[in-house]
Amino acid sequence: MERIPILRMGQFLLVTIQVDMHDRLALQLQDDLTQKISECSSRGVLIDISTLEIVDSFIGRMLANIAAMARVLDAETVVVGMQPAVAITLVELGMSLSGVRTALNVEMGMELLYELRGDFHAEMGE
Amino acid sequence: MSKLPEIISRHQDAIRADWLKQMSGAVRRSDLISNEEVDSQSRELMTAIATGAKSGEVTNVDGPAWSSARETLGAISASRAKQGFTTGETATFVLSLKQPLFSIIRKELAASPDAMFDEIWKTTLLVDKLALVTADAFQNTREKFIARQQEELMELSTPVVKLWEGILALPIIGTLDSARTQVVMESLLQAVVQTNSRVAIIDITGVPTVDTLVAQHLLKTITAARLMGADCIISGVRPQIAQTIVHLGIDLAGVITKAKLADAFALALQRTNQAVVKLSGENGKKTFFKKEE
Amino acid sequence: MNSLKQEKLPILTSSDVVLARQKVRQWATEMKFTLVDQTKLVTAASELARNALEHGKGGHMVIEQVENSIKNGLKLVFEDQGPGIADIETALRDGFTSGGGMGLGLGGSKRLVNDFHIESEPGKGTRVTVVRWK
Numbered sequence: 425m426e427r428i429p430i431l432r433m434g435q436f437l438l439v440t441i442q443v444d445m446h447d448r449l450a451l452q453l454q455d456d457l458t459q460k461i462s463e464c465s466s467r468g469v470l471i472d473i474s475t476l477e478i479v480d481s482f483i484g485r486m487l488a489n490i491a492a493m494a495r496v497l498d499a500e501t502v503v504v505g506m507q508p509a510v511a512i513t514l515v516e517l518g519m520s521l522s523g524v525r526t527a528l529n530v531e532m533g534m535e536l537l538y539e540l541r542g543d544f545h546a547e548m549g550e
Numbered sequence: 551m552s553k554l555p556e557i558i559s560r561h562q563d564a565i566r567a568d569w570l571k572q573m574s575g576a577v578r579r580s581d582l583i584s585n586e587e588v589d590s591q592s593r594e595l596m597t598a599i600a601t602g603a604k605s606g607e608v609t610n611v612d613g614p615a616w617s618s619a620r621e622t623l624g625a626i627s628a629s630r631a632k633q634g635f636t637t638g639e640t641a642t643f644v645l646s647l648k649q650p651l652f653s654i655i656r657k658e659l660a661a662s663p664d665a666m667f668d669e670i671w672k673t674t675l676l677v678d679k680l681a682l683v684t685a686d687a688f689q690n691t692r693e694k695f696i697a698r699q700q701e702e703l704m705e706l707s708t709p710v711v712k713l714w715e716g717i718l719a720l721p722i723i724g725t726l727d728s729a730r731t732q733v734v735m736e737s738l739l740q741a742v743v744q745t746n747s748r749v750a751i752i753d754i755t756g757v758p759t760v761d762t763l764v765a766q767h768l769l770k771t772i773t774a775a776r777l778m779g780a781d782c783i784i785s786g787v788r789p790q791i792a793q794t795i796v797h798l799g800i801d802l803a804g805v806i807t808k809a810k811l812a813d814a815f816a817l818a819l820q821r822t823n824q825a826v827v828k829l830s831g832e833n834g835k836k837t838f839f840k841k842e843e
Numbered sequence: 844m845n846s847l848k849q850e851k852l853p854i855l856t857s858s859d860v861v862l863a864r865q866k867v868r869q870w871a872t873e874m875k876f877t878l879v880d881q882t883k884l885v886t887a888a889s890e891l892a893r894n895a896l897e898h899g900k901g902g903h904m905v906i907e908q909v910e911n912s913i914k915n916g917l918k919l920v921f922e923d924q925g926p927g928i929a930d931i932e933t934a935l936r937d938g939f940t941s942g943g944g945m946g947l948g949l950g951g952s953k954r955l956v957n958d959f960h961i962e963s964e965p966g967k968g969t970r971v972t973v974v975r976w977k
Binding site: 444448477478479480508512513516517519 | 860889950
């Protein structure tokens, strides 16, 4: 079955969601991510949804779950690039995703992750 | 079987010529529309009517045979609405078709008064219905036009301003209702994306009252911005508004508010790791006199 | 209202939910809805399709172009022969879960559309009709 690829970028993980996910795929991503965070002892996860045109309550819950599970595993999650129409719709749906950190784009998201959990020394292999 | 279709198709040009001759003064409005346009409009309509009548369904203008007539009337109404005609004038354009039609029918059926009455009745039904279609289409165009104007007005009244790198300001003047909130939200969020701004200052100095509904609308906007990765600061909170908010028990849920726009700007600068620095030394020295070197 | 074009899609698997979304998106784009309106309608469709699948044990969606005297719109009807909803009012209230996890779906969708109508009886299935006008 197709899976959403998870890239490792040093101490962080990067996921780019580009496809219109069906529910199983979303659940698989949740599983894969928690697995990988644990495997790599990642300190942060960046989820890029800048090309996602629809985020319904299921995907919203998925994002919230990922953030919560990651936190238990001592990793921060930042969701970046939510489109304006999607944000407006999610708010109308009643989801505020208050437990999820957000940033405008990948660059700012990485900045935020570094601010929150970046360990420069570990990065440099010291 | 109605004789109308045959009469109309045989005398199409004559009817039209008579119709045009009838139009004068008040109905004609030569100040609003050119001869050529009236000419082409009447020709198009006459052809469409002949087509519709040919189907045999003389008075059922809702049917498929009359679709080109309805379309033509729609187009004529729309263009006349824009040109400044009134509903009455536009409907009269169509209604004035009655006389030429009646004249032709009288000539053709002079010998049989019963048949003549029948056809005149059908004609009047037909033209009345066409006039109603015209009036409806006219009304429709007007309503769409007004709706579009309202939209533009709303957009104009909520400009989003780039205060500094990464900092937007949205001064809201007037009341915030549901419709306006939509427009405000959309403009703000679009601007956030376009300018990559992390902070948006929503200034409500110009908002007369804040009740639970307005607060809800503001909170929706702020939540949407946050979902995208931008933080909002509300500024211009007047003392009365602060009181109202507390009295109503509105929970601003962690939203930062500042009384003055300047304070909000200072905070925004901090948040975006920027600073405004006062220059000192030669550059900051005031000179009252022109130095003579 | 008058009805123009119409299409019926089955909702029997989670891929069908995705297909339903895409179909609604396609129609909404054709009808030149604004981006925000499109997104709202497609999201509502996603919620309701998922409900029909998860809670209703499968059903179908009918998508239809409609018009009334002044405007055009898109109408979606979601129907299933599932267990039905005993307490519609509670179901419409946000955050309600009936073990089938309807969560925000029903109440939320109501806010995303202009017209919302639901018929449901325990044991008799559910039908939700929504319209978004241009």
